[in-house]
Amino acid sequence: MTSPKTSADRLARLLNLVPYLLARPGIELTEAAADLGVSEKQLREDLELLWVCGLPGYGPGDLIDMSFDGDRVTITYDAGIDRPLRLTPDEATALVVALRMLAETPGVADRDAINRALAKIEQAAGEHDAPVAVRLPGNEDRLAELRAAVERGRALRLSYYSAARDVSSERVVDPMRLLSVSGRTYLEAWCRVAEGVRLFRADRIDVLTELDELAAPPPQAQANDIAEGVFQPDPQAPTMTLRVGRGGRWITEYYPCESVVEVSPQEWLVSLRVNDLDWARRLVLGLGPQVEVVAPESVAQAVRDSAAQALAAYA
Structure with missing residues (x-):
């Protein structure tokens, strides 16, 4: 027997291990290891890893659990992994x-x-269908344009979509560098409209025009420190506090938070700084019943007004 050598192999084995053990409560480890084609040592290591896997929340009631009787093992909580992984x-x-x-x-x-x-x-x-071809329209061309402009040191006129404000705007920027972070490419540049250094996601640049003039970032234009992530909240920005249910808990892993306090196994108080209160309103509306605004009252009222307008549209 040889143990699988890659993380992908081990992940596949772990996904199938729980339903296998569920179907065989009290199975001996030596028998299970033989069935799975791994050593008993490897099986024990897999079981130790499963013990810290489970559902978001990761509390005692969320993690996969099992009981041992000598060399026999029984799954007592499967965290929803109750059947072998099969793709339709x-x-x-x-x-x-x-x-x-x-x-x-x-x-x-x-x-x-x-x-x-x-x-x-x-x-x-299987090979039943023709291979699926996927291309990101214009993405490579856009990046080639950005690289060329940065290398030539040219100023750019952008039409840029801001997801935070849900608006498109035009601005002239002085490129500084291109960054690739977490699979996304950003243009770091001095924005003449904002009078500051800004990061522009390449896939949100709708129109790009290279100008005849050279890029000229002012002396105060300093590159961003992205060691802690691309975007960091302004410490002077207002704080928003939300009461979040289990279905909205993901925001604590996606957005930088000031604090996360567990009220109960099903509820958390989450505080985060927001630079744009309109963005905060749309975030809360998108989360629906999984979140309630505790503070500030201005955001809570804006959410209530938007919800009332949406309901009135149905009438």
Whole structure:
């Protein structure tokens, strides 16, 4: 017997291990290891890892649990992993499309890992359909334009979509450098409208025009420190406090938070700084019943007004 050598192999084995053990309560470890084609030592290591896996919240009631009786093991809580991992044709196609799109995204570091995963899924799904071709429209061309402008040291006129304010605007910028962070490419530049250094996501630049004049960032234009992430909240920005249910707990992992306080196993008080209160309003509306605004009252009132307007539209 040989133990699988890659993280992907181990992940696949762990996903199938729980339903396997659920179907065989009290099975001896030596028998399970033989069935799974791993050593007993490897199986014990897998079980130790499963013990700290589970659902978001990661409290005692969220993690996979099991009991041991000598060398026999029984799963007592499966955290929803109650059947072997099998992809339907639709799921396999969706996964192939997503992976191909990721592979085509400029700035992705480990394309080899993506291609290996893609090959395994396509092999498992079979060769019944033609390969799925995915391209990100204009993305490579846009990046080539940005690289060329930065290398030539030219100023740029951008039409840029701001997701935080849900608006598009035009501005002239003096490029400083291109950054690739977490699979996304950003243009760091001095914005003449904002009079400050800003990061522009390449895929949100709608129109790009290279100007005849040279880029000339002023002396005070300093590159951002991205060691802690691309965007960091302004310490002077107002704080918003939300009462968040389990379904909205993901925001604590996606946005920088000032504090996260567990009120109960199903509820948290989350505080985060927001530079744009209109963005905060749209964030809360998008989370629906999973969140309640505790403070400030201005955001709570804006959410109530927007919800009332939406309901009135149905009448």
